[in-house]
Amino acid sequence: MLRILVPIKRVLDPQLLPRINAAKKGFEFSKNDKFSINPFDDIAVEESLLLRTKYKDLIESIQVVAIGSMENNKDILRNSIAKGVDKAILVPTKESAGDDISILNECKILEKVIEKTNSNLVLMGKQDIDKDSGIKGGILGGLLNWPLASNAAKVTPSDNGKIVVERETDNGQSTVEMSLPGIITTDLRLNVPRYVSLSKLMKAKKKPIDSLEVALSDEHTDNGKIEILQVEEAIHERKCEKVKDVDELLSKLSETISSTKAAA
Amino acid sequence: MRRASFQRFLSSSGKRFLSQKIIPFTFEKYPNVKRNPNFKSIDSQDIAFFQSILPSPQSILQSDLDEFNIDWMYKFKGQSQLVLKPTSTIQVSQILKYCNEKNLALVPQGGNTGLVGGGVPIFDEIVLSLKNFNKIRSFDEINGILKCDPGIILQDAQEFLASKGYIFPIDLGAKGSCQIGGMVGTNAGGLRLLRYGPLHGSILGLEVVLPDGTIIDGMHSLRKDNTGYDYKQLFIGSEGTLGVVTGISVATPIKSNSVQVAFMGIKDYSSAMKLYVKAKQDLGEILSAFEFMDGQSQEFVKKYRSTTSPSITFPLEESYPYYILIETSGSNKDHDQSKMETFLETAMENELIEDGTIAQDSNEAHELWNWRELIPESCQLNGGSVYKYDISLPIRDMYSLIEETNKRLQEQSLIADSSSSPSSSSSSSSKPVIGAVGFGHMGDGNIHLNIATKQYSKEVESVLEPFVYEFVSSKNGSISAEHGIGFQKKPYLTYGRSKEEIQLNRQIKNLFDPKGIMNPYKLL
Structure with missing residues (x-):
């Protein structure tokens, strides 16, 4: 039986460009900035729900967990309940995940949550679009000594109690079989998340969000090990050139391709 | 995957549905519309003159003109032999002055996304494409006033304004192709009219070239200016029949955060x-x-x-x-x-x-x-050919138009009974009409009735027209809320306008364009 835990995180709306703060050490947000669930986490939530639709008898529970303040995380937790997860958990912290808590500490908190919820499958986004580090799945696997199937494009439970995962790779696709307990990180192609139904959202508002205190002792924290020195905006260069005919266009194109290849 | 590529992955690709059908010439479909014999046909001297004022060879096209001759709906096809693409007001003025002297008829054309055949030639009118006349002239970041050329594409203007924290007051589905000049010429409405009102309110000034070549520089940037006739309003929605809009000064609202x-x-x-x-x-x-x-x-x-x-x-x-x-x-x-x-x-x-x-x-x-x-795109894919009506009605009566139309089509046995067959199977039925749908800007009392058919046919058309126009007229609605009259709706103008109103419009037309060279066979 699968007891699925989906860690979810609140990030700036993917269409918005984050503003770099004056100190150039991070980002600043205004009260009007729209935040939403990290899109890859949304895919993980959807996949857990799809698994339940397809393999009803295999799923014992689906829980989501967010780290941070209730104010910041209320919406993404409620939406998850409305979409159909069994339970939404908040680990209240003074600092907000992603900004003030290091990724290692975030994973250590998740490790405790997994222990307390007795989860045996973690479905999580392959990366958070605010930090793009893409290492949470790996660190969590290391801490728990659990196997990790990353960048999942298809997830299928097999008859022998294991899970078959098709993974996106640079050159194509690889298929792996993973034993449980384990961790799967989700890629874009896995599914398209559903919308939150208004009627279900109204019901979800009446359901509780569980609070789970997790304390990390000082010896477990790694604060200060990584310091952001500078954040800069990417420079986009656009060049425009006029060509006189198709032949010149083709030769310019092949020139550009070979010079880009050489540079890479 | 980075943020930018994530967006690209998610953005939809609404591509124009390309038809392989052969489109008949408009003059063949409408034999009662005759070419005005006063108009001269183009000869080599004319071409030589245009070459003298438009030195770039890309500005004068004489072959492969389908994209200028055929409208977006594949309903109308002109036979123009010449497309001119000026890039400045002076060039437009020189072209118009010459055409006026020589009695050459012209069709000003923007993004060619019009729905009533107003932007394409009927016979051999010269197409004046404003496509390459497309620069932003200035932007006042305090007052939010944009001044631009007519050929700038709406989406480009929107992106420019977004980078300044403003938005264009009008938004439409055709934003990727339609041009600001064409939107002014047709008084385009669209999705946000409810909030920001029609272009009649947002346009602060226009630069226009009259048919005799006179340049009227009215690129004002004043919200309040009570100093005489507000002539610019005549050009908004004139459908290219009075002159050519060559510059636009528009008040833009702050972008909501x-x-x-x-x-x-x-x-x-x-x-x-x-x-x-x-x-x-x-x-x-x-x-x-x-x-x-x-x-x-x-x-x-x-x-x-x-x-x-x-x-x-x-x-x-x-x-x-x-x-x-x-x-x-x-x-x-x-x-x-x-x-x-x-x-x-x-x-x-x-x-x-x-x-x-x-x-x-x-x-x-x-x-x-x-x-x-x-x-609109989906209607075109489900059916080959779509009859489109763009109607203003009192909100109470809005949807009854769709219901009545469906009833009529069923009575005439032209459409599969919607209660017995869902849309998925109706396209395989033998009936010519696939479905009649209604959608629109309810807040503005504007509904679009689209009838998806397998092909345009007189049989279906005779059931729809003049029925739709009579219905609208009986409810005191408008037969064209935002699409204009163009060529297609010209015969039905009397359903919305009185004789006296039409007469006054004719007088205005004669005042500006006594020879009638500007976009003939349309509107009036």
């Missing part, structure tokens, strides 16, 4: 009306769009999108007879969000809506809009 989109299912039309009143009461100052769609229109989009993007799911779990899309644009996210939530929750408690969803992020908002904006 909090935009929300909700999509909901409704059980009947009276609930939609009640919901509209409630939206005005609860969301009044932030309401920026209230769009209505009937169930059949969404069935078409579902079918269309299942071919273009199979993984996309419909926003609601169930199907409903009607759908509403609401957009709010405000300045405070938390306030706007709680207003929207309260509005929707009370609307649900009062059973005005059956179910709904609020976009959780901009990608979902964009997706929800797609379900509304892709209706």
Whole structure:
């Protein structure tokens, strides 16, 4: 039986460009900035729900967990309940995940949550679009000594109690079989998340969000090990050139391709 | 994957549906429309003159002119032999002066996205394409006043303005192709008229070239200016029959930093009306769009999108007879969000809506809009040819037009009975009409009736026309809310305008264009 835990995180709306703060050490947000669930986490939530639709008898529970303040995380937790997860958990912290808590500490908190919820499958986004580090799945696997199937494009439970995962790779696709307990990180192609139904959202508002205190002792924290020195905006260069005919266009194109290849 | 590529992955690809059909010439389809014999045909001397004022060879086209001769709907096809692409006001003035002297007829053309055959030639009129006359002239960041050339594409203007924290006051489905000059010429309406009003209010000044070549520089930037006749209003919606708009000065609103989109299912039309009143009461100052769609229109989009993007799911779990899309644009996210939530929750408690969803992020908002904006394209894919009517009606009577039209088509046995066969199977039936759908800007009392058919036919047309126009006229509506009259609706102008009104329009036309060279055979 699968007891699925989906860690979810609140990030700036993917269409918005984050503003770099004056100190150039991070980002600043205004009260009007729209935040939403990290899109890859949304895919993980959807996949857990799809698994339940397809393999009803295999799923014992689906829980989501967010780290941070209730104010910041209320919406993404409620939406998850409305979409159909069994339970939404908040680990209240003074600092907000992603900004003030290091990724290692975030994973250590998740490790405790997994222990307390007795989860045996973690479905999580392959990366958070605010930090793009893409290492949470790996660190969590290391801490728990659990196997990790990353960048999942298809997830299928097999008859022998294991899970078959098709993974996106640079050159194509690889298929792996993973034993449980384990961790799967989700890629874009896995599914398209559903919308939150208004009627279900109204019901979800009446359901509780569980609070789970997790304390990390000082010896477990790694604060200060990584310091952001500078954040800069990417420079986009656009060049425009006029060509006189198709032949010149083709030769310019092949020139550009070979010079880009050489540079890479 | 980086943020930017994530967006690209999610953005939809609404591509124009290309038809392989052979389109007959307009003059063959409408034999009673005759070429005005006063107009001269183009000869080599004319070409030589145009070459002298347009030195770039790309500015004068004499072959492969289908994209200029055929309209977006593939309904009309002219036989122009010459396309001129000026890039400055002086060039436009020289061209018009010459044409006026020589009695050469002209059609000004923007993005060629018009729906009434107003932007394409009927016979051999010269096409004056403003495509390459497309620079932003200036932007006043304090007053939000944009001054630009006519050929700039709406989406480019929108992107430019967004980078300055402003928006263009009009937004339309055709934003990727339509040009500001053409929007002025047709007085385009679109999706946000409810909030920002028509172009008649936003345009502060125009630079126009009259048919005799006179340049009227009225590029004013004053919101208040009571110093005589407001002649610029005549050019807004003149459909290129009075002169050519060569410069536009437009007041642009500040971009709202909090935009929300909700999509909901409704059980009947009276609930939609009640919901509209409630939206005005609860969301009044932030309401920026209230769009209505009937169930059949969404069935078409579902079918269309299942071919273009199979993984996309419909926003609601169930199907409903009607759908509403609401957009709010405000300045405070938390306030706007709680207003929207309260509005929707009370609307649900009062059973005005059956179910709904609020976009959780901009990608979902964009997706929800797609379900509304892709209706015209979807009608074209489901049927080969679409009859389009763009009607203003009192809100109470809006949907009865769609119901009456469906009833008529059923009585004449031209359409599969919608109650017995869902849309999925109707395209395989032998009936010529695939479906008649209604959608539109409910907040503006503007509904679009689209009838998807396998091909344009006199049989279907005679059932629809003049029935639709008579119906509209009987309810004191307008036969063209935002599409204009063009060539297609010219015979029906009397359904909306009195004899005296039409006479006054003719006098105005004669004053500006005594030789009638500007966009002949259209509007009047």
